[in-house]
Structures are given as structure tokens and as C-alpha cells.
Amino acid sequence: MKYKYILLIDDDEDDQVIFMSGIRAVSKTAVCRCMFNAKEALEELEKGEITPEVIFLDLNMPLMNGQQFLVEIKKRESLRKIPIIIFSTSSNKRTIDTLLELGADNFITKPGRYEDLVSILKESII
């Protein structure tokens, strides 16, 4: 599945920069929006102000973390269908299992090397 309109929710500025760069390297036409705050993101999604095709979701975030966001978004009829890809440093099996059970579509561990990120994104970004 290749997506064009992407939402990244990650509280780390550097990670956002890296991600965006990666997207740019892979596609000229894909559009990516980054948000720092999961709660805000949820609100905007509910209001319909933002309509992504896919959400890349970090886990370790203050106020509302990735798991909480996942649970909340899956409760909403209108938003439930949006594919969620967990994008996190963790590689803990139990965490992965839990999130997949909660409805995440995929789990990607943040790669150590930039070029690895690029190849991962190549798979899914138009």
C-alpha cells in the first residue's frame, strides 16, 4: 500500500526532521504533516481539519502516549479505519504484540541508519 498523505505524530523534533527528509528522499509528491502532540492531533482529526491516509505514531510521548492515542482513535467510528503504523525505538515483543492487538496495522522500529529508513519508506510512500 502506498500512501500520499501522511501524518507523523512524534514529540521529538530531530526525529521529525529525519522522517521528513526520508519522505523527501523517496517521493516528490507525497505530503507529510508532523505534529508534536497526540491530543491535539486527535482533536484535529475529529474536527476533520486533517485527513491523512496513514498515521505514523511514536510511542514515548508526554501527556498522551502512542498507545493511548491508538486506543482513542480506534474508538471513533469516523477515524477507526485510518491505518496506524507504530514508529518507535522500542523492540520489545510484548509491546509490539499489545499494540498490534489494539489495532495497529504495523510496527516499525526506528532504524539506526538513515539509509535504512529510506528503504522502509520506499515500500510505503508513493
Added chain:
Amino acid sequence: MITDSNQRANIFLNGESEMTKLVNEKDWSQTPIGNINTWPASLKSLVGTMLENPFPTYLAWGKYHTQIYNDGYIPILGSLKHPTALGQSTQDTFSEHWEIVSGMFDQVLAGKPIIIKDGHYQLHRNGYLEDCYFDFAYSPIRIEDGTIEGVLVTVMETTNQKKAIDSLTESESRFKLMAENSDILIALSDESGKALFFNKAWEELTGKKTEDLNNTRMLKLLHADQLKEFTSNIKTAISTHESWSGEYQFLNRTGEYSWLLVRGAARFNLDQSFAGHVISAMDITQRKFSEQKLRDSEKLMKSIIEASPFPISVLFGDDLKVEFANEAIIAAWGKGDDVIGKNFKNVLPELANQGVFEQLEGVRESGLPSLSKPQRVEMNMHGKKEVKYYNISFNPIKNESEQIIGIFNSGVDVTDLVLSKQKIEEAEAKARLAIDSAEQGVYEFTYATSEFIMDRRFHEICGFNNPISLERYRNLIHPEDIPTRAEAHKRSFDTGRVNYQVRIVIDDGSIRWVRVTGRIIYGSDQIPVKLTGMIQDITLMILAQQKIEESERTIRNMVLQAPVAMCILRGNDYIVEIANKKMIELWGLKDDKIIGKAIFEGIPEARAQGLEELLEGVASTGNRFVANERPILLPRDGKLEQVYLNFVYEPIGQKTGDKADIMAIAIDVTPQVRARKEIEVVIKERTDDLAKAITDLRRSNEDLAQFAYIASHDLQEPIRKITSFSEMLQNHLGNQLDDLSVTFLEKIINASTRMSKLVRDVLTYSETGKKSEEFIPVNLNKILKDVVTDFDLLIEQKEATIILDELPEIEGIPLQMTQLFGNLISNALKFSSKTNSPLIEIKVGKADMTETILVPLYRDIPYIHIQIRDNGIGFLPAYGEQIFNIFQRLHRKTDFAGTGIGLSMCKKIVQNHQGEINSKGSSESGAVFNIFLPYRQSSND
């Protein structure tokens, strides 16, 4: 609807049967035999007869065997064939059997009738399916001129007969079977006496096969002498219709005669005609033999008993009749000769109140023989009257089935025994009498006349048979004791009594102790007139006393010389009779003033510590008391100290009714006890320390693990960013960079990548040894094979050979085992020589624990020794231990990649499994790694 043509001709077809109707209604012109009115007269009359005949009948007429049959035949045809069969050809109706049938028909049509007997049909009759049997008769049908035109089949049902015959056959065979298996001999003969049947038992007896016997007349086997009787029995049976029995001898296989108990009866037919004999017989040879033996032995026994001088009788039956009594017992009983047949109890009623009859009953019930007390019997022996004593014995007589059939009664002469016992008793009584009166002798001395009279005992005591003079008496006295006597006499003038104890020397030189007592009888003016008194031989008493004194002295010495503390306490107050130096010391006393005092007076500090009760217990019960390391407060250097004593209270010299004296033996074990207690304290402290240390260690391990976990995670993040941004920078600047810049950036990227791996390795390392992992049975073969598979590519690239021994299963953590072997094989492949292709050998064997520094955790768990050897570049032996240090590398990063954590990981894993790893390297022949691992992680003990 009866056709006209049929009607005209069918006056004879008048019956009411179903077949009559069908025949009438049928259009016969369609059949080969044509209309009825064209039928020959014989056919018409035959059909008419057949139709009215209740028995199943059927005919097949003409060339085409056209069938006509009656009602009775319908069930035989069956519902499938009827009514089509009427007017049809036999060939069509019985097409399936036609081959056979036509053969038969041909024969019949040729003039030969056929009978088929007992044809089996299953017919529906009376509501259920029955097995039926029929006789079929096939006969030719001739017309007027004699030619055969058809086949007539008449049927006779034989079901009942067949059934009867069948059951007869069945019961016959059942009978035969029973007879064959019986041990009883069974024979059947016919009316002429010819043998019909001998069962197998006869074979056993005669040795001839039953087939042969069947041809022999049974009578031939009978003993000649008995032939007459036997035959008369048989004859009589025929007329009386009664059975007979008798014992007869028959010739057996050994050529001798066996005794058979024979029972016979005549058999009769229904019409009462004689049908033959049936004989059954049982071999009673053994019984007969033993009967004879019994009679013989009875005779023998009788003659033995008769001749015996011992009184013997045999009592038979519940009423104990005297079956037999020999002369000796008749004489002993003294009741006359006429005792045979009388009841034992009636013959000797005087035994009634002596327990003898009860004894007899007891023998009968229990089956055990018994012997009575001696019974006094007055006997006439050889004309003299004598008193004799007998122990009366009763022995049960049993038959083969262990039943008691009689009592064997005999007497044992114990007269001498009894009489001598009596003598002894008399002598004892006399002696006692003598002893009682043995001691005192009496004397009298008259002062005025110096007359000295004595009784017999007196001079006997002095060893004389006749009275002696005072002079004589005085001279008897032991020289040493003369003063004693003198003293006593002097005293007597004051007290009026004489009392002294002296030794006297008897003529034969022996010494006796005597006690002399006396009373002065005064005259009217208080002048002594007479001295009367007694003398007593107290030698034994004195000797006994001396002995006692001697043993007391011995004990005393023993106590004084003992190497342990000992004392003797006497009496209710536990007076210290004697105590040795050690005991005085133990009591904490400075001197032996306590001797002669009551113990608790001498050591008041010892009171109220339970010792009084213990002593009391020992003294009264006479049971020894042992104490071990008992703490007691005793004075030591003026202070009360708790000392530990092992001691024993031993009762001694207990006189009946009195309390025993007590000997106490004690050892001061205070030093040992103190030392031991100290050790115990130390051990406890150490144990506590150890427990605490373990807890601390565990906690710090957990802290460490947690720290490592967090650190590695947190460290990963900036590392990742460094790497990523460096790459992005590289991409971004692209060809704007000069070579040097590119190199710099690459170095940054490489360094941070390495750091990332390092952090990950540290994390893995720290996680090894977490106790949360469970030990399970691990198949090392599988682990190794998987590891080798992982390195497939590299192995191929390097053309490496890996030789694996068969590895066992051990208890371990699978993931860690994989890491262990993974690291070692990875190293072996990595550090291969440039010239040779790598050869890696993994060998396994039982561990020689001397090659390790391991202390096995459990004694019963053996260790395995795995050795990994390669032919690579090896390492200098000096580095053998160092290489296991974390991050330790022997080469530059550029020559061989790796963080240097691999071997330290291996070491940690092996240690986690209570094992050990060491290495032997050489720069010539490669590296050798020895791994020692236990088979199990926990003991079965």
C-alpha cells in the same frame, strides 16, 4: 372366468381349491398341451386326482414339460414362481437348476424313478420362517399305451422326523463327549452282549485302544473267579430292571488285575424289549490296597501293643470306648479284665477330679497330645502291692483326612522321680527345722560351785560331741579375743548381763564366731548365784559382714582413686559418705568438710536446681539417671557460675523396701560447651552476613540490570541521530564535498554505528544472568546445527569444514546456548588463517573435573566437556585469560571487526549455567576452547 370349452370338458375339475380355479380359468390353448378337452384321459384323471390331493404334487407333461401342480405344492414353489409356473415349462420356471433337473427328468422319462430325501427348504408357514425337510419322489407318468409322457413329483414332508433324528444324534454325541471325558469307565453293550461303546477311560485301564475294545467282549477282561457272579448279576438285571453293583477285578495294562467298583443296568427299548447293558465303573484298586494294608497294620499294631510291658490302651469313638487294652494297663488299672468295649471314663472314674478327663477332651478337640501330672496308682506287680506314679499320656490317632478317630493312651512310669522328689522335700524340711534350731546352745554356770552345764547344742557348736568343762571352753577362745571376754564379764558385774562375741578355735583348727549372752541371777542378798545364757554360732553372719565391709572398702577405694569426680550419697538426706578430690573441686569447695554432711547443706547453692527431685527419683525407683551438658550453678572463686556437667546418678545397694544409696559420677564439660556455643554464634552471624550479602548482591544486580537497560535505550537515541544526520548530510552535500570531507563523514557514521552495536551488546550482556530465564532440557545438537545453518553463507565463502560430535541434552537456556556457540563459531570463522581453509572441530566427552577450577554445585550431577578447536590464527597462550575480558581485543578494528564482547559473553553465559570456559591458544595451531557444563541445574537429592 371359466371358458366354455373348459366348462364342457371339465366336469372332473370340481374342487374348491385355488389351483382348481386357476386350472379351470387358464386358457390352455396357449400352452403346448392345448385345451383341456384335448388332453388324454390319463392326464385328465391324474390332474383331477392331484388337485384334490392334500399332499404337494406336481407334474410336468409333454415334450415341453408343461407344469401343473396343486395347492399343496404352492409353498414349495414359493410366491415368486407361483402362479406363473402353471402351464409354464419346467425349464423356464427352474431355469437356474435346469441342468440338474433335466438330467433327472431324462432319467425318469427313461423309466427310472428318483427319490431325493431330506431336501431342505425354508418356508413361510404359520407366520414365521421354518426350516422344512421334504422327500421328493420323481416317477414316470404313462398313458394308456404305456408310453411315458410326463414326470410326476410327489412330495412328503419329513421335517418332524428329521428334527427328531437330529436331536437324537445331538444328544448321542453329547453323551459320547461326556463319556469320553469322564474318569469313570463307561461301557455300552447291545442285546447280544457285544460291546457297543467303551469310553477313553478303558484305554487308560487296559492299555488297549477303544477301537480294539469295541471288538472284544468285555467279559473276557473279567477275572475268572468272578465271572459267574458278574454274569448272574447281568442276567438278573434284565428281569428285575434294577441296577446292581459289586467289586470286580479286571485285567489291566500291566497284566495284573485292578479292582473296579462296577455299577450296571439293563437298557430297554420303548417296547420294553431288552436293548443291551450300560456299565459304569470306578477304579478302587488303591482303596482296596490300602484297606488291606490297614488291616495288616492293625494286626501288627495289636500284636505290638499286646507284647508291650508298658501300659497301653486305645480308645475309639466319641464315647471313648476301650477298643484295646494290653495286659500291662489292665494290671495297672486294676479293674479286672473286662474292660474292652467299656467307656474309658467308666473304667477309671477316680480320674474324674484330677483333670484327666478334661485333658482327654482337650486332646480330642485340639488334636495335640498331652501329658498329665503324675497319678498315684497302687499296683499288684508280681504279687507285691506297690505304689507307682504314672504320667498318663494321650495321643490322638488321625485318619488320612486328619480327622481324629481315636486316642492312644499310655502311661509313663515316673515313680522314681516322684519318690525321690518326695525324699528331697522331706530332707529340706528336716534341714530347715535343723537350721532353725541350729543356732542356740544353752548353758548355765553356778558361781558358788563353778559348775558349768551345757546342752548338746552348746558343745556341738564348740565342736564337741560331749559336754566340756569351763576350762576347756575357755581354752577354745582365740587368744586375741580373750580380753574381749574378760571385759564382757567384768562389765556384767555392773550390768547383770553378759554379751560378747569371740572366735573359738575348733579341734580341727577351723575358726568359728560365736556370740555368748547371759543373764546373772541374783540371790536374795544381791549376790550372783547363777549365770544362764545362750551361745550362738554366728560364723556365717560374721563372714558375711566381713565380706560386706570388704566390698565397701573396695568401693571406697575405687571412688577415691577414680579419675573422674565421684561421690556416694547415703540415706534420705543424701549424706556425703565419700567424695573424691575431683568431686570436691567440682563442687567448688575448698576442703572436704562436707564429708559426713548432707550434700545440700554442704553446697546450699546447689539447691532448687532440680537435683533434689532427680536424686529422689533415682533412690526410690532404682533407675539410673544420666544428664548431658546440664547447666548448673555452682560456686567458683566465690562467685556463682553456670557450669555444664555430664553426670550419672547410679543407685547402689538397694535393700528391699529401703531407698537406694546413690553413687554420683560427674564430668565438668563447661569448656567444650562454651566453645561449641561460641562456634554456633559465629556460624549464625556468618550465615546472617551471608544472607545479607546475597540479598545486597541480588539487589545490586537488579539495579545494574535496570541501569544497563535504561542506559542502553537512552544511549541509542542520540547515536541514532548522529548516524542519521551524518548520512543525511552526506546525501545533502553530495558532490559538493571533497574527498577528505567525505572520509570524515564516513568515519563519523562508522563510529556511531559501532557505538550503537556496542550499546546493544552491553545491553545483551547485562541481560545474561537474569534469573527470570528458566532452565529447560536443551538439545545441544539442534542448537549447534541451527547455528551452523546461520553461518551457511560465510562457511561457503570461506570453504570451511565443521565437524560435530554427537552432543547430549543438558538443562540450559536455549537462547544463551545459541549465543554461546554462535559466538565461538563466529570467532573460529572470523579468525581463520589466510592460507588454510578453516577446519572447526567440536568434540564432546565426560568432564575430568581436575582440568577445571570449578567446584560443582551438586555432587551427584556430572559435567560434560565440550571442546571447540580451530586451525586459524590462534593467539599467544599469554592472552588465554585476557581474551575473556569484556571489550578485550587482540587485533586492530581494521583487521578484524568486532566489539570484543563475544568471548566475555560466552564466559558470562557459561558461568550462568554453573560451568566454566577456558582456552588454549597457540599462534601455530589455532585456538582451543574448553567448555564445562553440568547436565542438570538442580540436584535430585
